[in-house]
Amino acid sequence: MTRVLIVGSGGVGTMAALTLSSKEHVEVTLVVRSDYDLVTLKGYTFNSVSFGVIEGWRPQHVAKSVEEAAENGPFDFIVLSTKNVPDGPTTCEDIIRPAVKIGKTAIVMIQNGLGIEGPMLREFPGCVILSGVSLIGLTNLGGVIKHSHRDLLLLSAFDNPSVPKAECVRVAKQFQELYQHADPAMNNVVLEDDAQQSRWEKLVYNSVLNTVCTISGLDVNRCQINGANEGIFGLAMDEVYAIARSTGVEIRPELKSYYQHIGDGLFYLPSMLVDLRKKQLLELEVILGNPLQIARKNNVPVPILSTIYQLLKMIQFRVKEERGMVNVDEAAYKGVSSDDYPSFFENSQKEV
């Protein structure tokens, strides 16, 4: 029996639960927080291009928390498909910690962004850490999953100083077999020998279109109506290409135009903008902060991404303050009095 814990019950996590549950000898535990009562009472409804219409579906185990889920362990795999917000109240490593068994559990990070493996490698030495880049079109609205494309997962093992490469690859291969449906029309799990190429390539979308739409409050099409393709989108994408190149990754040139036109005619809100409207924290650090640290280290000039990052950092601060996660004690900030305002000009102007 292979035991899999899935943490993060958005679209990706729920589809993973459904897919893995179709295999014999796999026991799935899904952590469901906000929709727990709904899911235990009614189950999930799928309207899936691959699996058809399924109603009232539940995985073998549903748990309210990772602590509670740990009773169904020890787990061979933890699939982590939550948002990744290292500057939030709880980091991903703290979320899964109660269910990780060092030396046994492999962690499959189906998340966006760069450098997400760093904290896991540090906190869980001896665990294999896998990278999953998910290319899937779905939404999960209150337990109803609409799934419009065959699920593509680009899978690989992160470089790992505490586990031999061969063992990492063996575990990645094991998860590929586990997650690949018997019918290849149902999904496609591609094993890659390195995580970085796919992660950088997905970043071209996430660090540019997601972020600009979030700041402007507009969908991709409305940004384009305002000239974004020739302007901020294109220029910011060039900077992502340049940072990747400084690490030895050549992002395919045609990806830029592909992403510039991915939303043509589709007036949908990118996920980060949806998060902002719900006053949820943004995946800012893994999507922009970490790439910018690499740019700084490698002396890559990135004025546009850096400006976008600083603006989003302030917007993130606003969300944190609105949620009571940070508190500004205004009385503690003393400064020049506003009564001095025009004095600079008063004293320095020369009359003609």
Added chain:
Amino acid sequence: MTRVLIVGSGGVGTMAALTLSSKEHVEVTLVVRSDYDLVTLKGYTFNSVSFGVIEGWRPQHVAKSVEEAAENGPFDFIVLSTKNVPDGPTTCEDIIRPAVKIGKTAIVMIQNGLGIEGPMLREFPGCVILSGVSLIGLTNLGGVIKHSHRDLLLLSAFDNPSVPKAECVRVAKQFQELYQHADPAMNNVVLEDDAQQSRWEKLVYNSVLNTVCTISGLDVNRCQINGANEGIFGLAMDEVYAIARSTGVEIRPELKSYYQHIGDGLFYLPSMLVDLRKKQLLELEVILGNPLQIARKNNVPVPILSTIYQLLKMIQFRVKEERGMVNVDEAAYKGVSSDDYPSFFENSQKEV
């Protein structure tokens, strides 16, 4: 009798009405739109550092529109203290047109931004156009004006191809005498020989702190808590300095630090952010668009200001759409189908 029309009854316009009304031989007409009933019924209340507490004050004439005000003309001066939004539904030149008498009326633009004189020079040849940079601390909330610093007005004549320089200077001097209160403690009208230095210097504040606060939704202090002084504020200010330098204007170096600390300990919202929260159009083109056109012409690299501008242009578009000024016909935009989404990756990934 000198007849003055004041268009724009915010803090600056109302203080101008009060100041000019204190002079004999000046007849003031003030155009009041939204607060018209309030002002005609109750008048203004001033709580002024210069004029003290005044209640129930009204200028000689209050008009609901410029058309109506024109009956009190012809005017020697039109003081224009509205927002300047050339991409809005009504341009400043169209607003004042019914009251302009070519060859008689001088237009005093007490407004922010650069290049604001262009449309006036084009539309009203033969009229003297004056520049007013107002450094004044006041608010006008529903007819109650709180005025906290002595009013400083930096006055000059814009270069004018259709009026001899000597005549422009004579008219500027005339308005200085008109607007300068007999008691110098009341206000300070400084006549400068050129408009550009002061306009660029005020732009260091308006094009940087105003814009960044508007995008982030934070006041200046909260931006600073997030490192803005060393980051986006400082870097964007350097770009304003560089554009000004390309036109021959040397902004005083110490102004940067002055503006970086102007809001220390003061948790107020800059006016552009207040406009956005009220869903009013932003003074984007005169504050950023026009300076960026100069940068382009003079080959000054301005990646940060340009990014800020593009983001604000999208935000402005959002405001326009919310106000029904633009309409996006979503059905008219056809593009690639979302069903093609993962195909790019499906077809190009190599398995290991």
